[in-house]
Structure formats: structure tokens, C-alpha cells
Amino acid sequence: MDRGYEAFCLVDPHFYDNPIVARWDDVDFPVAGLPVPAGWRRLELEDWLVYTPKGISLPTQGWKIHASASLDNAAEILDVIWDYCTSRGIAFKFVRSRQLLLLANSKYAHRGSSGKFVTIFPADDAQFEVVVTELDEILGGKPGPYILSDLRWGQGPLYVRYGGFTERYCIGSSGEYEPAIEKPDGELVADRRGTTFYTPPWVAVPACVAPHLAARTSATVEDMPYRIERPLHFSNGGGVYAGVHRETGQNVVLKEARPHAGLAVDGADAVIRLRRERDMLQRLAGLDIAPEVLDYFTVGGHEFLVLEYVEGPALSNTLVDRYPLALIGGDSTYDEYTTWAIDMHGRVEAAVARAHERGMVIGDLHPYNILVRDDGRIALIDLEIASDVSEGKRPTLGDPAFMSPRECTGFDIDRYALACLRFFMFMPITELLILDPSKVEEFATVIAETFPVPREFLRTAVEVITSGQISSPPAPARRPRLDVDPASWEATRRSMTAAILASATPERDDRLFPGDIKQFETGGLNLAHGAAGVLYALAVTGSGRHPEHEQWLVSRATDPQPGTRFGLYDGLHGVAYALEALDRRDDALRVLQICIDELGDNWDQLGLDLYGGLSGIGLNLAHFAELTGESSLWDQVSELTELVADELGDVNSVPTTSGRTDPYAGLLRGSSGPALLFLRLFDRTGDAGLLDLAATALRQDLRRCVLREDGALEVDEGYRTMPYLLDGSVGIGLVLDRYLALRDDEQFATASKAISVAAQSQFYIEPGLFSGRAGMILYLCRDDLPGRGGADPVVAGHVRRLEWHAVDHGGHLAFPGEQLLRLSMDLATGTAGVLLALGAALHDEPVQLPFLGPAYADRSVTTGSR
DSSP states (O other): OOGGGGGGGSSOSSBOOOHHHHTTTOOOSGGGGSOOOTTEEEEEETTEEEEEETTOOOOSEEEEEEEOOOTTTHHHHHHHHHHHHHHHTOEEEEEOOHHHHHHHTBTTSOTTTTTOOEEEEOSSHHHHHHHHHHHHHHHTTOOOOOOTTSEEOTTSSEEEEEEESSOOEEEOTTSSEEEEEEOTTSOEEEOOOSSSOOOOTTSOOOGGGHHHHHHHHHOOSTTSSEEEEEEEEEETTEEEEEEEETTTOOEEEEEEEOTTOSBOTTOOOHHHHHHHHHHHHHHTTTSSSSOOEEEEEEETTEEEEEEEOOOSOBHHHHHHHHOGGGSTTOGGGHHHHHHHHHHHHHHHHHHHHHHHHTTEEOOSOOGGGEEEOTTSOEEEOOOTTOEEGGGOOOOOSSOTTTOOOTTOOTHHHHHHHHHHHHHHTTSOOTTHHHHOTTHHHHHHHHHHHHSOOOHHHHHHHHHHHHHTSSSSSOOOOOSOOOOSSHHHHHHHHHHHHHHHHHTOOTTOSSBSSOOOTTHHHHOBSSTTTSHHHHHHHHHHTTOOOOHHHHHHHHHHHSSOOTTOOOSTTTSHHHHHHHHHHTTOHHHHHHHHHHHHHHHTTGGGGSOSSSSSSHHHHHHHHHHHHHHHOOHHHHHHHHHHHHHHHHHHOOGGGSOSSOSTTSOOOSTTTSTHHHHHHHHHHHHHHOOHHHHHHHHHHHHHHHHTEEEOTTSOEEEEOSSOEEOSTTTSHHHHHHHHHHHHTTSOOHHHHHHHHHHHHHTOOSOOSOOOTTTSHHHHHHHHTTTSOTTOGGGSHHHHHHHHHGGGTOEEETTEEEEEOGGGSSEEOSTTTSHHHHHHHHHHHHOSSOOOSTTTSOGGGGSOOOOSOO
16 A cells, blocks of 8 residues: 555545645744744745745755754754854745654655755855854754755764755656756756755765765665665665575565654654564564564664565465456356465464464554465564553554554454454455445445355454444445446436535635545646546536536636646646536636646646646647637647657657556556547548557557456556556557557457456456546446446446445545545546546446547536536
């Protein structure tokens, strides 16, 4: 799971929310309450308070100084820097509260920015040297977390780095927006904020920095008796590495702990937790249920625990390889799988019982922390929050899908996790119990109907989980049930619409409808995660027009905040498209003109993709050119399409895998977006060269696909395969089929058939449109007549199985977003996207994503409820 979502669960029990925005008035450092010094400006910028002297002009980039701090000395360090900077007219900023500092240094905080408490902006290199030298004389040696992206000055807590002073952005190697700095020739390049110190090659390192750089490079792990082979996992608290003993050749695991970093809710840092894990593992010695402790040492202030290397995958990975609901044609394996799953749970239960006999509470028991050896024996790992039962600790860190209610203590914490594991082995979406406790009975029913599981196995789990609830067992859901008949569709549409509208927060400026955490990165206006996508989905599915919410969108889109993006799915082009679909052409054209004026000819700053890049923008410009007849728009489309064609390359210009450090494949972030643009322009011009370009783009995406044993063609990410709409194979399939309608191609026809297999699994982890079951429904209904999708038994099965993820929210039907930890109402991940997919299958008029349906589906929606 993506642990970055957990911080966005701290504010609201139902929806993801930004802990920074939600705590805008959380200012508890004493100096923050002082009057702004005369001649200074104060700006509140997310979690920072920024202080700048009036009248000074800072460079756009240069050498900056960071100060780290522990929770205990943060106020003291800030007092020193405040007095120093305000008395000398030096701009600075600081994290505005102790709670936000804890979040910034928490275990799954971003490693590249973690530790940064105060940032100082010297006016030039000369001032940089004076400031860092003088502050080091006052603060040098005070404890604080190491800032991985920076160079430590002396013994800390000061760190230095060359980087941007102002917000500028460029497209990075993965196609994502990244903070930027400027090369001497004016080109914007990524301002690297990774986990190692880096200076751009054109930047001269000041002489004062040299000795500190030399001190850094002299620190080495070569003197360790172990050689690190590869990283296994990283968190803000440190890394986990596979290694080898230099003398004996024994394979080992090394766990690293960074002092003052990786903080838990109780303030415990990674070092405290690593020492606790060492002690707990030693308590389990001789039981053969956990790795053996081999060594413990310190290098460069970081502590390392050395463990026996356990051969075997995590239980979660073993389940993925066997789980029959996810295997196409896996019906014959249900009995075999059930026997294995119950046996495996029994092994885990026995291991936990042996730990309990020694007075130990595991505390963070889940299938990602259970290794399965080749002979079936299990090993419990990651015991950093384990404790003695006598301590009576309550759950703090841990996987939310297995974390007991706060009321649980002692062995009951592990018993609750074991009960969740009973469900997870057969329905691995136990995160939903957080959102809707009534799902426990529903899951038990589905499992019993699907697998030959003994009734007692599930009854025990239900009793434990429901007894852990604060109140009485949950009442059955009041929402309608999902099915494909017209009455069910009408009830479902009304209920989902009510859930979406009830979630609206028009009093907020940052978002109207709650969605994925990415809305705090790309804004709350766009198609993917913002208001435009929700209002579009409501309109095209016949769920009505909502003028007050449309006006919220218009007022903010026509006066966009700095940093607002311009793409089809992440920015204002998508807003313009949605407003046109809502029959608000004047507003749409105003937003479109803002895009044109702001972007100008700076298209080289954008990627080629559909999501936020040139292909999506080109399609939208062509859409408005056709609607308005404006020749200037067609001129822009031609110029932009030529640029995409020039940058596309040949089939071998992309690697054979997608994602991570490689460019993505797929509809929204891969080469299928450019292919869709070329096909759209072919429709207008009949130029066969555009079909050739589309074929090249599609072959680039197919180059990154792999045929699975079950016959499904999916995108290859190296460690997993992806069938989804966002950057998986069914998104490619949508464009592939449009190509095949224009020109025969044997490779494409074969690929299309194999992609359709990828959309027929009975189980998908998430329900959403871009990365879940709803996207499969949309894909399968691509050629159906309106309202006829439910006649396909595969589509009907998908619609009914959406029940597995359906959540009762105030009596209305809603769906969880990415990671399943909170509800989402957005188009990409949440309820609006599921509504759109259901509309594609069941609504009596065409429903599709922009530019993917018949030509008439891209016209305006001029009626409110249909």
C-alpha cells in the first residue's frame, strides 16, 4: 500500500483531507504569535510561515540553508534563527507548529523534504557563507533529523543545498510535474530533492562548502562487516537492505534507524523503535517464528539491526499468486485455495500464540509482515511496535486494514488482526471495515457463498471484529443494491448523486468535493480529482445540473491560483471541456482563453500525454475549434500535433517496462494519448500519415505489455502487471479499437482480444474508474448501444460485484478512493467515476470519457435530468 495516504486520514473519518489545510490556524511556536516586524511581510504558505523584508529582491535560485530540529528543541532553534534573521533583514520560513513538524518527520513522510524545519534564503553566496558560519557558532551540534537531500554543515542541525527560491515547474523524466531550476541557457530542469546531496553540474560549489563535502564523502559503510547488496524498503525512519557478511558470506537483512526521524504519533523515533524490535526479537529466540538477531551497531549516527535473511515471499504476495477470484478461469482452484488459506491462517495463529506465551504483543500483525518460507513455516517480521503485554499499550502505527480500535489493548490487538486476516485471506479488502463496519457481515456472506469455508471460521472473526466496535453491532446498510435492471439503475443513480451532493463543501476554496489526495497537489478544479469531473459525471449520467456548484467552479477557474495546471485531466483545459458539456460555452471559452494566454508557446514544458500534456490539450483545442469554427484554434492544433509527432520517436524509443523510473504506458500517461490525438486529426484530414503515427504510438505501448498465463495482455511494470484504464492495458485497448475501425492490423487485433481478457477478472482491489473495476465496465461498454451494457454477463457481473466495495454513507451509496481508507467523490478514484461507468452500461444516452465515445457524445449536455 501507499503509506503516504495515512497522513491524509488524520483529519476526517470519512474523507481524505490535507492535514496542513485542515490545521491552517495551528500555530503554536511562540515567535509565530509575535507581531510582524516593522518593514517585513508575513505569508502563510501551506505548512510554512514565510517572513520577507520589504524591498529586497531575492534571486530565483541559489544556496539555501535548512535547519532541522527535534520536537524537544524546535522552539529553541526557531527563537535563535528568528532573532538572527529579523535583525539582519534575511528572508526565512518555518514549519508553523509542533504537530506539523511531527507529520513532516513521521515514518512515511516524504524522505526528500523530511527534517526541514527552517529555511533561510541568503541574498547571494557571500551572505550565505556569513549566515551559515555565524549560525553554526550558535546552534552547531544541537540534535535534529538528518536532511537527506542536503549537505550537513559540521555536526548539524544546519544543512545546505543549491535549489530554487521561487516556485517554478517542469516535466520530469517520468512525465510528472517537478519543481524546477534554470540552467544558464534558460532551460528549466528538475530541482532534484532526493535522498542524496546533489549540486547541478553548472553550479560552482563555494569554497566554504568544500570541507563539509569532504567530511561527508569520508563517511562510508565500507568499514562495516556487512556489504549492502540491494535496498528492500525505505521509509523516512531508514532503509531495509539485503546484505552479505563479508567474511562468512551469510545472507542477512540490515534494518537502519535514523535518529529523530520516522516519528510515531507518540513521538518515538526510528531508533527507539529499532531497539525495541531488537529486544522483542531476542525474546522470541528459539521459537522459530521470527528472524534471528545477528548483530547491532552504529555507523555515522545511524543504528543498524542485523537479522537472519528469511527466504520466502510475504504472505500477501503468496496470496496474490494463488487467489482464484483474481485468476481468469481460476474456478477449479477454489477448494485447493481454501485448504491452503485456512492452513496458513492456522500457522500464523499458532505463531502469535507462542509470542503471547512470552508476554509479547505483536502490535502490527498483517500479511505484509508475515513471510512464508519454502517449507510453509512462517516468520513474523517488523516488530518495531511490539510491546510487553504488561505495558497496556494501545495501537499507534500499523496497517489500517488490520489495526484494532483504540479501545483494544494487550493481546486483543493481535486477536483483532487475526480476525481481519481470516477475512483478508478470502476477501483482501478489509480496509473497508474502517469506513463501513456493516461490511463484516456482508463479507462473511460473500465468502461463504464463494469458498467452501467452515461456518465457524468466519463466525469467530465476525464476533471478534464486532466486539471491537465502540457501539453495538452495525445496522444493515440502507442504501440501494447494485444491479443492471432499469429500476436498480435509477435507485443507484439517485443514491450516488445524493452522496456526492451531501459531501460538497462550497465554503472551501481548495476543493468542492472530497476526492483523492492528489487534489491537494493538482487543485480541486480539474476533471480527474476536482469539481469539473464530478459535475461532468453527474450531467452526462442524467443526474441533474447543479448551478450553485457550477458557479463555484467558474469563479475559481476564471481567476486561477498560481501553479494551477492546464492539462485535460489535471488542469484548466479539462475544466473548459466540462463547462462546455454543461452548456456554459461563454464560461468555457473564458477558461480556454486563460489556458491559451498563460501557456503561450511554452508547450515544450509539457509532456506528450493525455492526462496533463500536449495530447489532451490538442484534443481539447480541436474540440473547441470544431465547435466555434475558429481557424486560429486549428492552427494551434496543427502546430501542437506536429510537435507531438516530432517528439514521439520510433517504437524502440520507449523501454520495455512501464512506471517507476521509466515513462508510463497506457491511455492517460502513455503513448496511447498521442495515438488518440493522431486518430482525431485523421478523422478531420484523412491524412494516412497520421494513422502511421498512431500505429507507432500504439506499438510503443504494446512494447511495454506482457501476456499473462491466463491469456490477459497487461502492462508490464517489472514487478507486477496492470490492466487498468490509467496506465494499464484496457486504456490502450480503447484507442487500439478505434484504430482497428480505420485500418486492419494483425498485431493490434490479436492484442485487442487479449486485452479484453484482462477486463474479465472477478476481483479488483479498488472500485474506481482509473485504477479499478469501474474502468473495466467503461472499457467493456465501449461499443454498446446506450443502456444495453447490462446484457453482457461480464458487465453484469462487474456491476453486481461493485457491491463488495459499496459503502453506506448516511444512507446513500458511496465508494472508497485509492487505498480504500477513505471515501472519494472524484472522477478518477471515487463515486463520480463509478457513476460514470455505470452510466456507460445502463444509461439510455451515450456516456464516456472525453474523446473516447462516439462523436455525438462530445457535444454539450443541454438538459438537466434525462
